[in-house]
Amino acid sequence: MNIRGLSKTSLVDYPGRISSVIFTGGCNMRCPFCHNPELALGSSSLEQMKEDEIFAFLDKRKGLIDGVTITGGEPALQNDLADFIGRIKDKGFLVKLDTNGLLPEVVSGIISARLADYVAVDIKSSPEKYRKATGVNADCTRVKETLDVLRASGIEYEVRTTCVPGFVDADDIVKAGEFFGRFKSWYLQQFVNRNPMIDSSLSILSPYPVEYMKKMQAAGSAFSEKCLLRGI
Secondary structure, eight states: OOEEEEEEEESSSSTTSOEEEEEEOOOSOOOTTOSOHHHHTTOTTSOOBOHHHHHHHHHHHBTTBSEEEEESSOGGGOTTHHHHHHHHHHTTOEEEEEEOSSOHHHHHHHHHTTOOSEEEEEOOSOGGGHHHHHSSOOOHHHHHHHHHHHHHHOOEEEEEEEEOTTTOOHHHHHHHHHHHOOEEEEEEEEOOSSSOOSSGGGGGOOOOOHHHHHHHHHHHHTTEEEEEEEOO
């Protein structure tokens, strides 16, 4: 596993749970507004952590955390992801997987093996703006396949969209809902311009006003059992 970071305790990454967060290096997207640019762009500037170091740490966290969140970068790019998660599960922890959904076969395999307890999928924008929002020629039908796998599995999952002006607006929320289908939980995240990003020029963008975020929430509510705002 290409592990490039570890957060010992998080109260926000795994809903309703206390988790440690493991960051994997590398990504198959180049979202201009990505807040983990070093991870996405190859992570060579970040120290690589050994798996034995991670598992020794987790042994010390038993009774202190409920689970482990695996994020990135894009964790599904890791060839040994399933084996790694299996070792975490063997220690009695719940596992949440964050993914951009471009590798449905990987997510399907993990779900079939009952290795993940919760999955979060990023939807970047409407199909029309997916290339702009991801910075690559991403096939959003692959993301839909991942969501179809999750909907059929009965596993706990969420969909999340970072609402970046110029990349996602209320019309895009509607178009995304129409294309990707109905979600169980859809979280619309406020854009933060203070964090490092792949495209540093985006730091001049102002986040949407709260009232417009609520308009986006109303649009998303038509395509989800619950549509909630984060970061406002």
